[in-house]
Amino acid sequence: MNQQQTRSILTVALMAAFADGLKDDREREAIRQLAETLGAQASVDLSAIYRDVLLSKPELAAVVAPLDTPELRQYAYEMAVGVVAADGNEVQGEADFLSRLAAALQLPAGPASATVSAASAVNAAVAETQSIGATNAPTAAPVGGTVLGKANVDAAAMDKTILTASVTNAALELLPETIASMAIIPLQLRLVYRIGQAYGYEMDRTHARDFIATLGVGLTSQYVEQFGRKLLGGLLGGVGGGLGRAIGRQTASSALTFATTYAIGRVAQRYYAGGRTLDAATLKATFASLLEEARGMAPKYQGQIEQAAQTIDTRNLVSLIKQV
Numbered sequence: 144m145n146q147q148q149t150r151s152i153l154t155v156a157l158m159a160a161f162a163d164g165l166k167d168d169r170e171r172e173a174i175r176q177l178a179e180t181l182g183a184q185a186s187v188d189l190s191a192i193y194r195d196v197l198l199s200k201p202e203l204a205a206v207v208a209p210l211d212t213p214e215l216r217q218y219a220y221e222m223a224v225g226v227v228a229a230d231g232n233e234v235q236g237e238a239d240f241l242s243r244l245a246a247a248l249q250l251p252a253g254p255a256s257a258t259v260s261a262a263s264a265v266n267a268a269v270a271e272t273q274s275i276g277a278t279n280a281p282t283a284a285p286v287g288g289t290v291l292g293k294a295n296v297d298a299a300a301m302d303k304t305i306l307t308a309s310v311t312n313a314a315l316e317l318l319p320e321t322i323a324s325m326a327i328i329p330l331q332l333r334l335v336y337r338i339g340q341a342y343g344y345e346m347d348r349t350h351a352r353d354f355i356a357t358l359g360v361g362l363t364s365q366y367v368e369q370f371g372r373k374l375l376g377g378l379l380g381g382v383g384g385g386l387g388r389a390i391g392r393q394t395a396s397s398a399l400t401f402a403t404t405y406a407i408g409r410v411a412q413r414y415y416a417g418g419r420t421l422d423a424a425t426l427k428a429t430f431a432s433l434l435e436e437a438r439g440m441a442p443k444y445q446g447q448i449e450q451a452a453q454t455i456d457t458r459n460l461v462s463l464i465k466q467v
Contacts, residue, residue: 159226162240203247221321229366268464305408313401342415402437413432
């Protein structure tokens with residue numbers, strides 16, 4: 144992709160992020176900072192694009208005009224669907240934006256609908272689970288006959304669950320397919336969901352989403368960042384399969400995804416084991432500390448991450464999410 148095409152896709156990403164109005168100040172600030180960082184890396188004034196998206200409301204037809212191949216147009220749409228789906232709470236404004244984007248990109252109805260359906264299926268897989276290690280566990284608290292705050296599994300099983308999710312997400316970060324990135328946040332939500340259930344709490348997607356937001360991890364901004372790192376790192380330069388599975392080109396980003404997922408899991412474990420008594424400030428501080436610790440752990444598991452990336456079939460992500 145040339146610079147103009149990169150600018151076009153980054154503009155679509157920001158427009159998708161703000162399609163719901165994004166009233167959450169934390170997310171707005173995270174995306175503003177991200178725009179500055181990615182803009183410097185891409186030699187594109189992304190902070191100016193950020194302002195244009197908020198103030199000028201650029202015309203979609205003009206924004207996507209540089210995307211002159213079917214592969215680039217399909218990729219831009221997939222990326223926008225991922226941004227919209229990141230928080231798992233699509234509103235009418237987002238649906239309208241995707242409809243207008245598909246029309247501006249002149250996408251056939253079939254592929255556009257299939258992309259939305261795939262993202263919806265990935266998100267729906269979050270809550271299709273039982274307690275860690277439990278069978279036929281009810282969804283009402285206390286779950287699985289456990290005492291609230293007391294896990295119905297041993298420490299080794301909990302450790303394995305958190306590590307497996309972290310390795311899997313880091314592996315997904317290495318893959319060029321857009322759908323792979325769409326699965327990272329649902330896996331983080333599912334991890335929190337399962338940990339809460341294991342400690343006897345009634346859980347749903349909203350509980351998990353709110354918990355992660357309390358840690359200071361924005362779902363929309365996290366997806367935009369993951370997408371931006373892949374795009375600017377060249378991992379997505381082979382849209383349409385030309386690049387293939389470029390293992391190793393995203394090692395640093397993969398390590399960050401590993402660390403983020405691992406820290407989310409560990410903080411969730413402490414929160415639910417402690418009877419959900421930790422306040423927001425303590426949760427944020429604990430997450431920051433564990434994130435640094437997990438960054439140091441990531442290189443130890445790099446071999447496992449790369450091996451997992453080689454075996455993931457992105458056509459079966461829903462099954463993967465349910466298994467992790």
